[in-house]
Amino acid sequence: MIEGKPIYQYQVGDQLQITSIKLKNVMRRRLLDLGFVPGVTIEVVQKSPLGDPVAFKVFHTTIALRKEESSLIYAKKMNREVI
Amino acid sequence: MSHTIALAGNPNTGKSTLFNLLTGLKQHTGNWPGKTVVRAEGELKTDNHIYQVIDLPGTYSLYSNSADEEVARDFIIFEKPDITLVVVDATSLDRNLNLALQVFEMTSNAILCINLIDEARRKGIHIDKEELSRQLGIPVILISAREKIGIIQLLKTIDQMIDGKIQTHPFQVQYADEVEQKIHELQPKIQAIFGDSLPSRWLSLRLLDGDKQLLEALKAYIRDPNFVHSQQQLVKGDCCHGA
Ligand SMILES: Nc1nc2c(ncn2[C@@H]2O[C@H](COP(=O)(O)OP(=O)(O)OP(=O)(O)O)[C@@H](O)[C@H]2O)c(=O)[nH]1
Numbered sequence: 290m291i292e293g294k295p296i297y298q299y300q301v302g303d304q305l306q307i308t309s310i311k312l313k314n315v316m317r318r319r320l321l322d323l324g325f326v327p328g329v330t331i332e333v334v335q336k337s338p339l340g341d342p343v344a345f346k347v348f349h350t351t352i353a354l355r356k357e358e359s360s361l362i363y364a365k366k367m368n369r370e371v372i
Numbered sequence: 373m374s375h376t377i378a379l380a381g382n383p384n385t386g387k388s389t390l391f392n393l394l395t396g397l398k399q400h401t402g403n404w405p406g407k408t409v410v411r412a413e414g415e416l417k418t419d420n421h422i423y424q425v426i427d428l429p430g431t432y433s434l435y436s437n438s439a440d441e442e443v444a445r446d447f448i449i450f451e452k453p454d455i456t457l458v459v460v461d462a463t464s465l466d467r468n469l470n471l472a473l474q475v476f477e478m479t480s481n482a483i484l485c486i487n488l489i490d491e492a493r494r495k496g497i498h499i500d501k502e503e504l505s506r507q508l509g510i511p512v513i514l515i516s517a518r519e520k521i522g523i524i525q526l527l528k529t530i531d532q533m534i535d536g537k538i539q540t541h542p543f544q545v546q547y548a549d550e551v552e553q554k555i556h557e558l559q560p561k562i563q564a565i566f567g568d569s570l571p572s573r574w575l576s577l578r579l580l581d582g583d584k585q586l587l588e589a590l591k592a593y594i595r596d597p598n599f600v601h602s603q604q605q606l607v608k609g610d611c612c613h614g615a
């Protein structure tokens with residue numbers, strides 16, 4: 290079973306930890322190079338009115354992805370420490 | 373004899389700012405569109421040597437996913453600069469070191485220039501350059517191209533590297549056993565064809581990745597080792613430099 294769900298399904302402000310990337314070939318390479326690497330923490334920063342594309346913060350840089358790609362990147366939500 | 377220095381790094385890490393500072397050139401726009409590539413080249417004179425400095429386009433990777441990446445990669449692989457300065461953003465090392473590791477697979481003559489050190493200090497970021505240098509196996513210099521910090525140290529290191537006074541052992545990424553095994557099988561065959569003129573471990577990895585576009589470049593290289601140079605249109609500096 291795949292852990293977590295596709296990153297576009299989360300809400301703005303959610304901190305996510307990437308669990309797997311189901312993309313192939315050049316697109317996979319491209320997203321790895323942009324920082325979408327399993328284990329890395331990203332944040333959902335903005336959704337366009339129709340929900341596509343969605344912008345994510347990865348290593349201090351904001352990157353917008355279309356659903357085509359973001360539906361194939363899986364992540365789980367990070368637990369926020371509640372004080 | 374003049375030596376070549378290439379500036380490589382992610383977009384917006386201050387490569388052109390450093391290029392301008394080193395070469396005394398004022399105007400420069402990173403303009404490398406499509407196939408006919410315009411590249412910026414300028415001259416740097418130190419106490420001991422003369423260098424041709426080449427400003428490569430900023431990329432997140434050197435896997436030739438785009439024309440920019442192809443230009444930067446072909447330059448490092450086929451034109452073999454004497455030194456590659458990997459210019460990284462001190463405030464974003466985690467992201468920037470990805471490209472640095474890729475460069476280390478392509479050449480061992482690399483220096484890590486951690487730029488925007490002024491910005492990092494303002495943000496309270498401390499960088500242990502000795503430890504980083506030890507772990508990466510290459511010289512690490514903290515600079516600010518804009519505030520002109522660390523430049524003398526950089527020039528000294530460049531000269532020392534050319535004079536053979538610095539030995540580098542760049543950190544090499546280790547892959548899964550299966551991949552390492554395949555590299556082990558391929559590498560001697562690649563060495564038999566290219567000797568030490570091209571980096572055989574890196575070539576093995578690219579072939580395992582099925583990089584067809586690189587195969588084309590290799591064919592062109594076998595026909596004419598200077599093919600990259602003849603493909604690119606060279607733009608020299610505006611005044612007193614180059615020519
Ligand atoms: N604070 C600070 N800013 C810098 C420094 N070096 C460059 N900059 C600024 O960073 C921005 C990008 O600089 P460039 O030299 O154009 O960066 P580049 O790496 O050539 O960018 P690309 O060609 O797009 O890859 C500019 O606004 C520079 O003024 C530095 O050492 N400190």
Ligand SMILES: [Mg+2]
Nearest residue numbers: 387388402430
């Ligand atoms: Mg530039």
